[in-house]
Amino acid sequence: MNGFIQWANETMFLWKALIIIVIFAITLGIAAYSTWAERKVAGYIQDRPGPNRAGWGGLLQPLADAGKMFFKEDFIPAQADKWLFILGPCLSMLTALMSSAVVPFGDAFIIGGKAVTVQAIEINIGILYVFGVVSLGVYGVMIGGWASNNKFSLLGAIRAASQNISYELAMGMSIIAILMMTGSLSLRTIVEQQHGFNWNIFYQPLGCLIFIVCAFAECNRTPFDLPECETELVGGYHTEYSSMKLGFYLFAEYINMFASSAVTACLFFGGYNYPGMDWVQAQLVGAFGQTVGQNIATFIGIGSMFTKILFGIFFFMWVRWTVPRFRYDQLMNLGWKGLIPLAVGNMIITAVAMLSGYKLAGIWIGLAVLILIISIFWALRPRKEAAVLGA
């Protein structure tokens, strides 16, 4: 027992437990309000008000939805595999929640002379952890779709699995370009290296683009929402689901959106760093003293992180209501023939630029050359006779 107390003190066990609970609560809260924001954004983009009955501006809508999910009857089809049918949505939700736990949301708070970092899971293979959790995310959909014993569900599940694995490769390669510059797998170190306004997006514009496209595909969001494509597959992999299990699937999508926005912010947009942060911190420490000033500065950092995350979520919604869905062959072509070769090219450009000694200039010159080569090939590509519609 004494060993346990000592261990708990050393690792700040209770603080960590508290931080995990707070981060899960914030994740769930933001995911819940994303469902409201999605309908509001959709409404404004399509020139209509969106939800506006439940509470002021429809703000109680997520609670009403949750209530509905709780009180709906939940049936398991007679043909379904019962345990796997239940396991599917749970796995989806579990992987979604676990991916948000590793994100560093802010610098350290000083509490009682100890620095408590605003990050639940601090491991020095953070990126690999994210990558592993993402690669497991496909099971929830696949098992649920198979267990339903429904043709639509099965097709949706197979599509989801195939799409997720295809885009995982390009995603991994764009992460590797970042790792080459930072030389560390720890998310916190990667964020710390982007101190101030030294964000990775300036070094990795192509990598960022590839990563974001892959994040859309991994979250099964439009334009990559073929697994649940309602015009072809009814409800896709969750056709047979109802009540809370359906709620889990829908909610997991929003949590994934939150988590992937957070990871994108950490990798490319500086995480909790913002321009002029040193100056702000010096002013605060001067005005309030070391501890309080540091804590307020951390709060501002967390604010900057959440601004980036919320903008990321808004970007997901913006794209959803702007870009139409891909066809399956277009999706696979984009993944295998577009993003993977581009990601490999980006990696090699980054490597050569780093070794040449002129990192920033080298990368931009390399990208310009790459664009030039691609456009020459594009101009010279063999053309097929296009069929004329309606003639």
Next chain:
Amino acid sequence: MEYLKNILSLPPIYYTFAILSVLTLFGALGTVMSRNPVHSVIYMIVTFFSLSAHYILLNAQFLAAVNIIVYAGAIMVLFLFVIMFLNMKQEAEEMKKEKIIYTAVITAVILGGILIIFLRRAEREPVNPLTYNSQSGMIEVLGRSLYGEYLLPFELISILLLVAMAGAVMLGKREAGERHF
């Protein structure tokens, strides 16, 4: 009683090891014994997870992550595909044949016996705390030896993967004009 006291005074890492081992064996037995092939896949994922936890206990973090990414994340997806292909929702009939079961049990017993005998006879080098490098399982050390010392095996892996890719292409070969959907 003395024995029990010894067990209670073990450091927590032994308990972790014991629990993980039980979990691993549970997953492995479930894989073999469950009738439904998809259930087997899920038990196997449990096994891979607990094996990864064992790697972490051995301070090999990179190996643990890779085990999850490649085995649990990629290979098991392929297994699921295969199971969905093979139409195995009905119980496979030949699994009930007693002959196969007896053969399997005898083979397993012999194999297990050989393993145990050799492991007991193997010379184990005890860990020397003075020369032990706690960083040896870390990714930087691994990268350095992989791209410095073990250069040739590393490059040969790419050839191996290329051959495997050609094999995959041959498996998926179709006759002209045939169309699946």
Next chain:
Amino acid sequence: MLSDFGIVLLALIFAAVALMLVFGISWLLRPKKPTIEKLTTYESGEDPIGNANIRFNIRFYVVALIFILFDVELVFLFPWATVFGNKEFIEQTNGQWGWFTLVEMVIFIVVLALGLAYVWAKGHLEWVKPEIKASKFKGKVPMSMYENVNKKYEEL
């Protein structure tokens, strides 16, 4: 070091407990009145035919196989990326370390890119495309009328 992974376990337990809590509450609240009709498989309102043991395109399987191979490649890239730009190693070898590892990795990637090119050339990355055919339908309304209408609105 180990306790960091203990926190992973803790987070997993918390997440699982939260899920079970939500499931438990919804299990207590919701009605349970199953009927045969409710429990049938949904097939757009028709009686379901057979079960979902359908055959699907073998391409999905081939893509998964190729994915595994590239995933293994990716796993080898991770340690490379961490040691590639290591200043200590570069100084120890007078700047040769970086170029040496780069050449190594380029050979590795080129061999695998050959594989991708082979798969690509064999057509395993081609998916069934909808064929766009010119319609043979000829309406009674002549095309010139449509063009007139279009022109009229363009002028507006």
